Amino acid sequence: MSDFLKRTWAEVDLDKIEANYLAIRAYVSPQSKIMTIVKADGYGHGAPFVAKAFDDAGTDWFGVSNIEEAEQLRIAGIEKPILILGYTPPEFAGMLIKQRVTQTLFSMEYGEQLSAAAKEAGGTVDVHLKLDTGMSRIGFLFHGEEDAPALLQDGAAAAALPNLRIDGVFTHFAVSDEPGNPFTRTQFERFIRAVALLEEQGLRFSLRHCCNSAGLLNYPEMQLDMVRPGIILYGLTPAVGMPLPIELQPAMALKTMLFQTKTLTPGTPVSYGMIYRTPSARRVGTLPIGYADGYARSLSDRADVLIHGKRARIVGRVCMDQCMADVTDIPNAQSGDVVTVIGRDGGETVSMEEIAAQMGTINYETACLIGKRVPRVFFKGGRQVGKLNYILP
Numbered sequence: 001m002s003d004f005l006k007r008t009w010a011e012v013d014l015d016k017i018e019a020n021y022l023a024i025r026a027y028v029s030p031q032s033k034i035m036t037i038v039k040a041d042g043y044g045h046g047a048p049f050v051a052k053a054f055d056d057a058g059t060d061w062f063g064v065s066n067i068e069e070a071e072q073l074r075i076a077g078i079e080k081p082i083l084i085l086g087y088t089p090p091e092f093a094g095m096l097i098k099q100r101v102t103q104t105l106f107s108m109e110y111g112e113q114l115s116a117a118a119k120e121a122g123g124t125v126d127v128h129l130k131l132d133t134g135m136s137r138i139g140f141l142f143h144g145e146e147d148a149p150a151l152l153q154d155g156a157a158a159a160a161l162p163n164l165r166i167d168g169v170f171t172h173f174a175v176s177d178e179p180g181n182p183f184t185r186t187q188f189e190r191f192i193r194a195v196a197l198l199e200e201q202g203l204r205f206s207l208r209h210c211c212n213s214a215g216l217l218n219y220p221e222m223q224l225d226m227v228r229p230g231i232i233l234y235g236l237t238p239a240v241g242m243p244l245p246i247e248l249q250p251a252m253a254l255k256t257m258l259f260q261t262k263t264l265t266p267g268t269p270v271s272y273g274m275i276y277r278t279p280s281a282r283r284v285g286t287l288p289i290g291y292a293d294g295y296a297r298s299l300s301d302r303a304d305v306l307i308h309g310k311r312a313r314i315v316g317r318v319c320m321d322q323c324m325a326d327v328t329d330i331p332n333a334q335s336g337d338v339v340t341v342i343g344r345d346g347g348e349t350v351s352m353e354e355i356a357a358q359m360g361t362i363n364y365e366t367a368c369l370i371g372k373r374v375p376r377v378f379f380k381g382g383r384q385v386g387k388l389n390y391i392l393p
């Protein structure tokens with residue numbers, strides 16, 4: 001018997017995770033550090049395990065979205081620096097200090113609150129200044145010279161805040177996945193200019209960073225002191241059709257199984273809403289995966305799964321916990337067979353990108369949406385080395 005629920009599960013190949021990291025490391029300038037981004041449970045791959053793999057492979061920093069994700073890494077034994085890329089309520093300053101986690105500082109209002117909370121907690125919070133150079137999401141605004149006076153004032157004020165220590169500065173690109181779009185260069189120039197203005201104010205930064213996956217691949221000259229790859233670590237492409245200068249290996253496969261098959265006469269409706277009717281006598285199999293597992297309802301009547309290396313079409317609506325596939329052309333398909341929902345089986349592959357396109361979204365979202373009732377099972381050297389069960393940890 002397997003030691004995880006073989007209903008629907010995700011297999012994560014840690015050798016591929018490591019290979020992707022090493023390919024990125026080899027491509028990035030030796031002067032640039034790497035911050036591996038493991039937010040959102042490592043893009044759905046299982047943060048504690050993938051973070052450990054990046055740690056062993058030599059990453060310099062980790063990036064997460066919030067303080068709980070940072071704590072999760074500390075509990076998993078990660079001792080390297082961690083940057084929270086987003087918001088932490090100031091009342092958690094004590095936790096930032098205790099866990100030695102660096103926080104993004106995005107405004108003076110927030111800086112004052114965080115500084116006061118850090119003082120109360122009796123320690124110093126490390127921060128990286130975030131500059132908004134055109135994404136208009138978070139950060140001190142610098143969209144052009146007209147923003148220089150405010151930036152200078154805020155920079156000096158931030159540097160003077162007690163109980164905060166600024167040691168990095170960064171920005172985030174909006175269109176680095178479009179190699180021909182001049183806006184990335186505009187953002188980079190604004191960033192360089194803003195950093196120079198802050199340095200004139202006496203601020204000093206040991207780490208300047210701006211590149212996400214697409215940025216570091218498409219604009220090697222913008223790698224600076226550190227880069228922040230996310231999606232490519234998992235072997236997924238930053239954008240459909242973007243040329244890749246390095247080889248990536250998708251690390252996750254989503255699997256389920258066939259648990260009932262039946263032969264239906266022509267004209268038989270299948271699933272909720274009866275949007276599908278068998279056009280002829282069809283053999284239909286039922287799979288224990290549904291939209292609650294992240295297999296979106298928008299895949300109804302559209303996506304393919306792989307059984308014995310062959311494609312089978314999902315017919316009718318995807319339900320919360322189950323869906324049906326037409327297995328007429330796979331006569332040896334029988335209950336108990338493993339079904340590959342995302343991944344490779346024999347010569348056929350259903351990629352994360354294929355499923356994302358059918359869902360009307362991007363591979364990032366498809367990976368993140370894989371449900372928390374889907375156990376993650378980890379492999380190294382072809383052997384199972386661990387598992388994550390979110391329901392019964």
Ligand SMILES: *Cc1c(COP(=O)(O)O)cnc(C)c1O
Pocket residue numbers: 037039085172211212213214228229230231232238
């Ligand atoms: C998510 C994120 C990244 C990584 O982005 P990818 O496109 O996955 O490489 C880098 N920096 C910031 C600030 C992010 O939020």
